Amino acid sequence: MSISDDSAEARAQGWRTLAALYARIEDALERALQREHGLSVSEYGVLDVLSREGGSCLRMNQLSRAVVLSQSATTRLVGRLEQRGLLQRYLCPDDRRGVYTEVTAEGRAALERARPTHDDSLAGALREAEEQLELAPLVDALGALPPAG
Secondary structure, rough: HHHHHHHHHHHHHHHHHHHHHHHHHHHHHHHHHHHHHHHOOHHHHHHHHHHOOOOOEEEHHHHHHHHHOOOHHHHHHHHHHHHHOOOEEOOOOOOOOOOEEEEOOOHHHHHHHHHHHHHHHHHHHHHHHHOOOHHHHHHHHHHHOOOOO
């Protein structure tokens, strides 16, 4: 195996390890959020992203980029949340082609109820992952990240 082959294998192994950590965390979050609040990880993510916009709203294409979903998946997800009264959509006053999405008061309340479950589940999943020799360095790297903001 050449040096470049070794590098490629190291990157591939790193990616597999990262994917394994992500899958563990997402599974723990999904189970807890569904059980306690009837929300999927994606639904929670949409509510969270929109609530962090400081009371403003996002166009659908901005939202899909922020939550890393396709535009069609984001549209379906927003539709479900809108039916539940957690979000609302409206046309941009300056550009009738632009559709904005914002969290309703009911959506903010649902997010605030779900946030402790999300945070506790995330912390628990990271503690469990830290016990796995191959995942511990990634958990350490996450812990070393500076706070957002």
